[in-house]
Amino acid sequence: MIVAKRKPFAEIKAMLKGYKKVLNVGCGTCVSVCLAGGEREVAILNTEIEMTRKLDDEPIEIQAHTIERQCDREYLAELDALIEEGKFDALMSMACGVGIQFLAERYPLIPTFPAVDTTGLAVNQAVGWYEERCRSCSQCVLGMTGGICPVTMCAKGLYNGPCGGTNKGSCEISSEQPCAWFKIYERLKGQNRLDSIRKINSVRGWDDQTPRNLVQPGYKKPENMAR
Numbered sequence: 001m002i003v004a005k006r007k008p009f010a011e012i013k014a015m016l017k018g019y020k021k022v023l024n025v026g027c028g029t030c031v032s033v034c035l036a037g038g039e040r041e042v043a044i045l046n047t048e049i050e051m052t053r054k055l056d057d058e059p060i061e062i063q064a065h066t067i068e069r070q071c072d073r074e075y076l077a078e079l080d081a082l083i084e085e086g087k088f089d090a091l092m093s094m095a096c097g098v099g100i101q102f103l104a105e106r107y108p109l110i111p112t113f114p115a116v117d118t119t120g121l122a123v124n125q126a127v128g129w130y131e132e133r134c135r136s137c138s139q140c141v142l143g144m145t146g147g148i149c150p151v152t153m154c155a156k157g158l159y160n161g162p163c164g165g166t167n168k169g170s171c172e173i174s175s176e177q178p179c180a181w182f183k184i185y186e187r188l189k190g191q192n193r194l195d196s197i198r199k200i201n202s203v204r205g206w207d208d209q210t211p212r213n214l215v216q217p218g219y220k221k222p223e224n225m226a227r
Helices: 009-015 039-055 073-079 097-106 180-190
Strands: 002-006 021-027 061-067 090-093 112-114 116-126 129-134 174-178
Touching: 009 039, 021 039, 039 061, 061 073, 073 097, 090 097, 097 112, 174 180
Parallel strands: 021 061, 021 090, 090 112
Antiparallel strands: 002 116, 116 129
16 A cells, blocks of 8 residues: 655645645545555644644644545545635645545645655554565566566665675665565475576666556546646
């Protein structure tokens, strides 16, 4: 799932400086599960902002509303009645980067500010502990590497085996960071599939460095769909 963390409070406070009527919009899916931007986190942040602005003698009217998903126009529509013209002079989003952009796109005349930083696609290892496993690179090699992602786990994102810095199964950047290619080797050895990494793989392209669109087979992008 997509994982995020709340921005430093000082940064949030600076973004909202000068704005007096703000709507803080939470998201009920990924950021809610990872305890960063759900209904509870929205309420906590709003309380902190209200208290701080009151102490600074700069009162603020900040409301809260959490929708099911900010990355879906269907759920954003429920905000239309709430966000009346002139009712808010700024919006704040506690969704991932995609949700924040969608919110800003729907209400282009109102400044929209992010209250969280999106950190990646991760797995839930324990309550409050999330480990990044995927960078959505559009060129998945997990079938070749035994289900271990070298793009994410290797500090250098190497596609063709370890660098010279691997040290007894650890990465040179830290003894606590496993070497991705050591783990890949051990996994494939156990599966009797070492031939999978004996061939040279072509250099990874840069498809993930430009905006990407995905239209599933059998569907087509509507001609009047806005970017």
